[in-house]
């Protein structure tokens with residue numbers, strides 16, 4: 001039998017795992033029922049392979065079922081057969097060989113119904129990413145509510161719900177979550193030992209590949225938890241998840257550099273993980289070697305961080321130059337800030353006809369976009385859309401994006417866009433105010449926009465509250481309701497940052513008048529004849 005006459009169904013679905021959640025274990029990269037093995041396996045290798053991953057029951061059963069399925073063509077793919085069996089293609093023997101070694105054959109031969117369920121389950125794990133279908137890793141979420149410590153106004157369940165959205169944005173499939181109330185986090189494992197055991201059982205029962213903690217873990221806690229959960233399970237925290245999303249979404253050179261820098265800074269103290277793993281494999285004998293290697297790796301990483309910083313500096317110098325040129329055109333700059341998914345990009349698109357990506361996902365925008373807005377009265381201002389904020393935003397990310405957010409600190413006016421239809425609108429406002437306080441923008445005038453007004457269930461009450469507070473515009477960026485009010489509010493507010501000028505314009509410089517009308521607000525004009 002030659003390999004060319006064998007028909008192995010190749011599904012169009014690709015099996016690459018998503019971004020930095022990729023791992024080296026082959027079974028993550030090649031789901032068996034979709035792709036042929038890209039390597040040769042002898043019977044004994046295949047058996048060892050199954051034994052090694054025995055706890056991954058559903059995947060193993062898929063493997064064996066695939067082989068059975070292909071008995072329909074009465075042959076195994078040649079590259080799956082042991083070399084000496086390739087000519088005979090003794091498929092029955094191969095399956096029997098497995099059965100001899102499997103204590104409970106039902107482990108692999110489940111009913112047709114559960115087969116369908118498993119296939120459905122596997123199918124639902126494929127996500128479209130950059131036009132390709134990728135396998136979503138299964139994730140389990142863990143949170144901690146510290147008794148007596150009110151770090152932010154989000155409750156633990158809401159915070160976990162948001163973490164789940166983040167995981168979904170990163171391309172993971174959340175299969176469960178849990179939280180614990182603690183007086184103080186456990187320095188070794190963050191959560192208590194009982195909870196660790198409970199999570200361990202839960203994640204092994206549902207084949208979880210990634211456990212995500214809602215708070216930043218120390219390198220030691222990460223290492224200990226991975227050790228307890230077992231070598232295949234990856235542990236990460238909210239910061240790593242957000243960094244991963246930013247990494248996936250960075251579209252411009254500057255954003256990519258900023259994210260790479262933040263990721264490297266995050267990795268630096270966590271480098272030991274890789275090497276302690278090697279030391280474990282070698283029974284601790286290579287400890288000295290590992291330590292030396294860590295130093296080498298840290299130095300390499302520090303060098304890379306230094307090189308990245310330099311490159312970023314040069315990109316920023318260019319942007320600053322561009323900005324300085326823009327400042328010389330005296331049009332006020334208005335910056336949209338707000339919680340992620342509040343509708344900032346939709347508002348910019350609606351007002352300027354721009355085509356900035358706006359979607360129901362967290363962190364759709366990473367790079368600032370500036371467009372000119374022409375109001376009905378002919379006046380203009382520049383509107384800048386910025387990266388959204390989130391509660392528990394990693395400090396290193398704020399630092400990495402500080403330069404991008406410089407635009408914000410140089411604006412004439414800030415517009416804080418709020419998704420007023422969100423049940424946690426108030427908490428989101430607080431989280432944004434917290435980040436803004438880190439950015440030193442308190443001297444810039446600000447107005448608030450209560451967006452998604454079309455979605456609120458009690459518009460009258462909301463409108464009355466907005467009027468009571470003042471300085472708040474209710475609108476719908478999606479359908480355009482309230483945009484005129486928004487432009488009027490901007491114009492009014494911009495007056496605050498203007499200075500009074502009395503100018504004498506000679507008749508032969510009449511063209512200056514139209515510029516003055518465009519960029520300023522003319523209170524009155526008097527004609528004088530000398």
Ligand SMILES: Nc1nc2c(ncn2[C@@H]2O[C@H](COP(=O)(O)OP(=O)(O)OP(=O)(O)O)[C@@H](O)[C@H]2O)c(=O)[nH]1
Pocket residue numbers: 338339340341342343344345346347357358359360361362363364365366386387388389451452453454455475476477478479
């Ligand atoms: N119903 C309704 N949906 C809106 C409105 N404004 C925005 N949306 C939707 O909300 C989602 C998020 O909108 P974006 O404009 O991407 O939000 P953003 O603030 O730019 O989000 P980030 O870039 O992630 O910070 C999209 O699905 C929009 O269609 C609105 O006024 N009403």
Ligand SMILES: [Mg+2]
Pocket residue numbers: 344345346357358364365385
């Ligand atoms: Mg956006």
